[in-house]
Amino acid sequence: MLRFPPLPVPPARPPRTPFPVIAVIAPAVGAIVISAITGSLFVLVFAALSPLIAIATALDARRQSRRHRRDEAARFDRECASWAARVPELHALERAQADAEHPPIGALARAPSPYPADAPLRVGTAPAPSGIVLDCVHAGADDASSARLEGLLALARTHPQLPVLIAPAAIRVVGRGRAADAVARRIAAHPACSLERASGPSGAGPLLLETEIIVESPTRARLRTPDGRERIVRPEGATRCELEVIQRRRVSADDALPVSAAWSAIAADAARAGRPLDPGTIGLGPGGALALDLLGDAPHALIGGTTGSGKSEFLRTLALSWAVGAPPRERSILLVDFKGGSAFSELAALPHVVGVITDLDASGAERALRSLRAELRRREALLLELGARDIRDAAAGSLSRLLVLVDEYAALVETFPELQPMVADLAARGRSLGIHLVLCTQRPSGVVRDAVAANCGIRVAFRMSAPADAAGLLPCDPPPSDAPAGRAVVSAAGRVVPTQIAVIAPSDVAAVAARWVGSPPAPRPWLPPLPSPLPGADLDALPEEQAEASGECAVSDALAILLGALDDPDHQRRVRAVWRPTRDGSLLVVGAPGSGTDDALAVIAREASTVSLHTIVLPSDLPDALGTLDELRDELDDDPAPLLLVVPEIDALVAEAGDAALELLDALDAVARRLRRGGGAFVASAESVLRARSGVIGRFDSVLLLRATSLDDHRAAGGGASDFDPDAPRGRGRWQGRALQLVDQDEPLPPSRRPTLRAWEPRAGEPVAVVTARPARTTRRLEQAGWEVSHDPMALDRRDSARSGATHARVVVADAETWQASWAALAAVRREGVIVVADASAADARLVLGPRSDLPLRGPGSDEIVLVEAGEPPCRALWSALGTSGAPPLRRSG
Secondary structure, three states, X not given: OOEOOOOOOOOOOOOOOOOOHHHHHHHHHHHHHHHHHHOOHHHHHHHHHHHHHHHHHHHHHHHHHHHHHHHHHHHHHHHHHHHHHHHHHHHHHHHHHHHHHOOOHHHHHHOOOOOOOOOOEEEEEEEEEOOOEOOOOOOOOOHHHHHHHHHHHHHHHEEEEEEEXXXXXXXXXXXXXXXXXXXXXXXXXXXXXXEEEEOOOOOOOOOOOOEEEEEEEOOEEEEEOOOOOEEXXXXXXXXXXXXXXXXXXXXXXXXXXXXXXXXXXXXXXXXXXXXXXXXXXEEEEOOEEEEOOOOOOOOOEEEEOOOOOOHHHHHHHHHHHXXXXXXXXXXXXXXXXXXXXXXXXXXXXXXXXXEEEEOOOHHHHHHHHHHHHHHHHHHHHHHHHHOXXXXXHOOOOOOOEEEEEXXXXXXXXXXXXXXXXXXXXXXXXXXXXXXXXXXXXXXXXXXXXXXXXXXXXXXXXXXXXOHHHHOOOOOOOOOOOOOOOOEEEEEEOOEEEEEEEEEOOHHHHHHHHHHOOOOOOOOOOOOOOOOOOEOHHHHOOOOEOOOOOOOOOOOOHHHOEEEEEEEEHHHOEEEEEEEOHHHHOOEEEEOOOOOOHHHHHHHHHHHHHHOOOEEEEOOOOHHHHHHHHHXXXXXXXXXXXXXXXXXOOHHHHHHHHHHHHHHHHHHHHHHHHHHHHOOOEEEEEEOOOOOOOOOOHHHOOEEEEEOOOOHHHHHHOOOOHHHOOOOOOOOEEEEOOEEEEEEOOOOOOOOOOOOOOEEOOOOOOOEEEEEOOOHHHHHHHHHXXXXXXXXXXXXXXXXXXXXXXXXXXXXXXXXXXXXXXXXXXXXXXXXXXXXXXXXXXXXXHHHHHOOOOOOOOOOOOOOEEEEEEOOOOOEEEEOOOOOOOOOOOOOOOO
């Protein structure tokens, strides 16, 4: 035991010297006696010396007293200085004894033995009462000496830096930065401490639930204990190397974790102990079986580790532990594997598994994950109906807990970045609704958003490429790079525990599946895919999609054309897909050959008849299409009746038009405007958006996207990359952002409407100029029909036109060059007669009529001609005298 030396003796007071009365009286008495004997008065002089001797004696005594006080004060000062110099030495010895009894983290890292679990936690140093034995203050000291001795005692009683020890428990470290991280590592190094990190203190309440260390700087921290006391300490931290050394030594101790652990052995131990296996059992810790408390205050977990470190095995083990203790109606599992799905193939046999989602089916994965948001709403509505605040208050069996295991979360959010808000919503609200997330990725930092990570109270780290990769995951370093597969560090409920993950065998999965073989399977939180084909009877039970609340007036049901069934995973339902022309505008159906574009047009045409829309199908050949559009425009101007205009393969029709494409598109626009005003509708189909002429697709307000020819074409039509399915069945597509299946139908598209051509015959005496590329053949046909034909344009001279009694028209047949040479006769015919363009090309026709002549396109029909009458625009007509010419359609040239 250390002991301070005796305290310095206070300065001694000098003895008091009494006044020398006898020394003064004795000489006077003696002088008087001598003077009386001798009779000499001179002797009386010696009597006068007595006062002088007395005064001199008193002065000498006072001088001696002052010298004594100076000597004593100097001695006291020397002894006090020597004593004060011994105080730091003894305090250093006391600190050395304290460090030996409770070593700092550096000494623990160098010690050969592991960190003792029962040792108190040393969090830093602070001034504290010294344990060195002290003597009391000497009595009799004056005030100044007593004050000095009290100062020495105060210096000795308070040690400036003694270790601050607290009992190992749950400890919250508040603060950010390197100092706070070092303090957190120091706490994580203690095997019996549980660590929690926070960015701010828990509050100023009188009592805390756990000890709190608020790190303000590297040299200052506030230690708050549950009893409300607070003290200032100089915090002590641990480096990453020190923590790693302690963790390695902990693993290599006598109670070291095994290199591998079997899940069946852990389950057997629990059975022998007569207790059920915890649903979060994952492996072995220092104290035996270790389980994650997913049903408690930490419903979600975040996992990190390199490839091959044991993450997938962790998820498999957790899934089996979740399923072994409860029926599927109470605990269900959703497996999400974005590295092929092989890790979870065996677990699909469990009746608790509602589905295995993989990256091999991107559209199905997105559909299932989007259904989880609807599952949240369904669970909220059910709890409200049951009058329960959360799933723990609900009746048993009324609502199952859903465990969502996600392997390779980074690949999931990279493929579907729009799902990150949904995952954050699940993490925020899942605890009370019974949905538990376990997100697994190689590097959680930078991948998992803060809104998700903040709700993941359980953190598990396997081997990582670098200790810095675990900075946002654990308060300490992950297992070393040479740790065996399955070795992990688990941070849960403020505790950091090394763990060896258990391994499951196929027989374990089979045993758990056999245990619940008679139980009803867990309900799947999403509907099965849309059927193909889709019978019309299946649509009768489906609700109709409700218009979005946007402040606009509701759309009348009179113009609701049924398309098929819509998959609505956001609401866990199917609805009837409806095209409302007054709301959705004109419709373009895009799809590759065999995708069902013709079926879509046929369905629309059939359903249009049920809403009093007369269907008009535009012909596929350009001349008939233009003629039909002209007729429709005139009819709608006279009588704006509701019609449905159907244009099959509009991209091919516009491509065929060539230079007449703009005329065709303008005609379509004119008819479409009139249809909208009259309450009609306009729908067309196209094979490819990329190959369609510019300006075609932009004329349509809505797109029904079936299976496209390529991914690029799918994107160009407004589809997402994840929506493209090259193997989609016939009639499967996308409508207004959701999957659609066209209703099955066996009625073909109605026949196209062709324009009504005028039946024309020449009047008697009327001059007729026939322009043909083959005059001889045309002449032969006319003569066979009983017409008198001439080949000389001069026969149409004006004077001949006055000839009376003519019963037939005067017909002259010649080629374009002949007519151009006979310009006088041609001019006379243009004034008084008719020019007939039979089988001549557009260039030949313009050679006769002029380069700026606006000629209608001639259809491929055998009897079609183009009439050019005086004062009338050129038009198509039929002349029965002309047979099949086999000529190509008349087209415009540049």
